[in-house]
Amino acid sequence: MSMISKSRYLAVALSAFVFFSCKKDDTPAPAPPEPTLFEKVQGRWDATVEPVGRIASSSNASHKSLEMPRVASVSFFEDSSYILVFNYGKAYYGKLSVIDSASFDFKDFGPISNIQITADSISFSYVYNETQFSAKAGKADDVAVADAQKPLLKTWVMANEEDGAAYYEEQEAEEGNVKFLFTSAGLFLATNNNGETWTAQNWKWHPDAANAVVLYNGSADDINYNVYYKIVELSNSSLKVEQTVIEEEQEPSVAATYVFNAVK
The missing domain is CATH 2.40.128.20 (Calycin beta-barrel core domain)
Structure with a gap:
């Protein structure tokens, strides 16, 4: 092969390499995976409920309903721990396991289900004393810790x-x-x-x-x-x-x- 032929061959090869390299680089990167529910819920979420001692006593049904213990906050941690706090001060602290894409099982407490995350709020359902409840809470800020x-x-x-x-x-x-x-x-x-x-x-x-x-x-x-x-x-x-x-x-x-x- 002559020197000119070799030069032409090399030029064609380099052009093909550049073409396919550019074509490969033009392929859009795959979108990052959607965060899992466990990743989305990390942190503390506070519900708007009155402490038991502040609820006025009344004989009507609405106040009796308010007097039932309600979730005051729920916290999720990277080590799969949870803290569930009620408005009378009692807290459940332990490990959680994932049931499905919208439910967790809290050890020593039971499942929470229908979990939904919207912007900076969370909602879910739970059973306490054989009664079905729903809770909605907002994301809490961290304390500044050096x-x-x-x-x-x-x-x-x-x-x-x-x-x-x-x-x-x-x-x-x-x-x-x-x-x-x-x-x-x-x-x-x-x-x-x-x-x-x-x-x-x-x-x-x-x-x-x-x-x-x-x-x-x-x-x-x-x-x-x-x-x-x-x-x-x-x-x-x-x-x-x-x-x-x-x-x-x-x-x-x-x-x-x-x-x-x-x-x-």
């Missing part, structure tokens, strides 16, 4: 140290039964003294005391800032807090000191 404070967001168990020893004795609780959990969306769970039942409150940072937490029920308007928990030591495995009280026209005083260990 990197150094993120170890707080886990489950802790009270140690038999400092005032923890007296607490266990006074409450007649077995060591290891007093646990609590902080979530990034401002939910605080605590066990009762038998270590089996969870109750829920909200938490936020104290506006004036540095590195201190306040706990409250209901809305932020109900917060008592004169009682708070100051974090004095925090690591991935241990936590030490001072329960601080401010009496009228007095300086803050430490009422108790508690040490907690991370639950593994």
Whole structure:
């Protein structure tokens, strides 16, 4: 083959390569897969319900219906945990499993079904005390937590140290039964003294005391800032807090000191 023929052959080959390469690149990339229901529900969702103590007593049917416990919030976590909180404070905390494209099964509680996500709201159905309910909730914002404070967001168990020893004795609780959990969306769970039942409150940072937490029920308007928990030591495995009280026209005083260990 002559040098000219070889040059022509190479030119044709390169032209074909460029043509097919460009044609391949022009093919649109496949659309990303639609997020699964489990991915869509991540985070905390708050329903608009009145706490049981605020519902006016009445003999008519509408008020009797309101007095039935209702879901106050539901939270979903990447490790397949869930937290379901009712408006009287009781919480269910455990693992969930997927039943189908619109239903989950909450361990220790039961299924929630007809789950629908629309923009920043979620709705679902559930059965409680053999009664069918529906719930609708809006997405809650996370609490601003600095990197150094993120170890707080886990489950802790009270140690038999400092005032923890007296607490266990006074409450007649077995060591290891007093646990609590902080979530990034401002939910605080605590066990009762038998270590089996969870109750829920909200938490936020104290506006004036540095590195201190306040706990409250209901809305932020109900917060008592004169009682708070100051974090004095925090690591991935241990936590030490001072329960601080401010009496009228007095300086803050430490009422108790508690040490907690991370639950593994």
